[in-house]
Amino acid sequence: MTLTKCLCCALLGTLLSSASFPASAEEFLLRPSDTVQLKIGDVPVNDAKAVTGEYVIDGQGYISLPNLGRIKIAGLTLTGAQIVVEASYRSHDVYSSPTITITMGTVHRWVSIGGAVRTPQNIAYKPDLTVLTSIDSAGGFSSSADQEKVRLVRADEVMIIDTKKIRANPSLDIPLEPGDHIEVPREETPLVGGRN
Numbered sequence: 001m002t003l004t005k006c007l008c009c010a011l012l013g014t015l016l017s018s019a020s021f022p023a024s025a026e027e028f029l030l031r032p033s034d035t036v037q038l039k040i041g042d043v044p045v046n047d048a049k050a051v052t053g054e055y056v057i058d059g060q061g062y063i064s065l066p067n068l069g070r071i072k073i074a075g076l077t078l079t080g081a082q083i084v085v086e087a088s089y090r091s092h093d094v095y096s097s098p099t100i101t102i103t104m105g106t107v108h109r110w111v112s113i114g115g116a117v118r119t120p121q122n123i124a125y126k127p128d129l130t131v132l133t134s135i136d137s138a139g140g141f142s143s144s145a146d147q148e149k150v151r152l153v154r155a156d157e158v159m160i161i162d163t164k165k166i167r168a169n170p171s172l173d174i175p176l177e178p179g180d181h182i183e184v185p186r187e188e189t190p191l192v193g194g195r196n
Contacts, residue, residue, distance in 0.1 A: 030074050030081060032059050034104070038085070041099040067094045078102050111176050113138035115184035116145035125178040132166055132173050134182055146187040153181040 030036065033056065040051040047067070055063040061074025071088055073081040082100045089095045110122040111134055118139025123129070131152060141147055152159040154177060166172045176182075 030057060030061075030076055030078070032057050032061055032074055034074075034109075036063070036073075036078075036081070037103045038063075038065075039101040040095075041101070043095045043098050047095070068092060073102075078104060109178045111178070111180045111182065113182045113184075115182075116142045116186045117184050118142055125176070127175075129176045130173040131161055131176065131182060132163060132170075134176060135163070135184065141184060142186075144186045146185045149185050151183040151185070152176075153183065154179070 035054060035056050037054055038052065040048050043051070050066045055065075057063055057074050061072045062070040063073060064070050065085065068085075068088055071085055073084060076084060082102050085100045085102070086098055089098045089100075109125045111125055111129060112122045113134050114120040117135060118141075121138055123134055123137050131150065135141065135150075147164050148162045150161045150163050152161055152174065159174070161174065166174075
């Protein structure tokens, strides 16, 4: 191995360890199943077309890139992942000075709140988001909300949550994950004379 490659590998290791911490509270750490958009510049046009695109991080935290192979980006920030991919292309002598831009796909980084809330909406995911804080962010319950049968949908799982119990004991509040959906049902009107 040449001295240049040794130095590049050492630099890559340093970048990996330093890039694994968020640059700010607003920058998320990438995780398996996240979708990212990757653009490459300062390379031949045909190569830019082949590399630029959407990538899903696999279960081990890797994406597979043309002319490079698998690169681990889970656990890194977007900025950290850009640095690692650029350094990898350089250290493997694929491109001398590529410019990488990685942006986050939106589908996995939102929590949707619907039903009997004042302002149904998608809310940007934050690590401290819970069932109650998300409902509060959507303007709180509407007057017709059934607060004892709130549905939390996560992938194929549905949980029925009694938010009145959570208000009485905040430690029961459930942390949310990106992609969660909260649905607040309306209270059923009591039957009068056998009819609604």
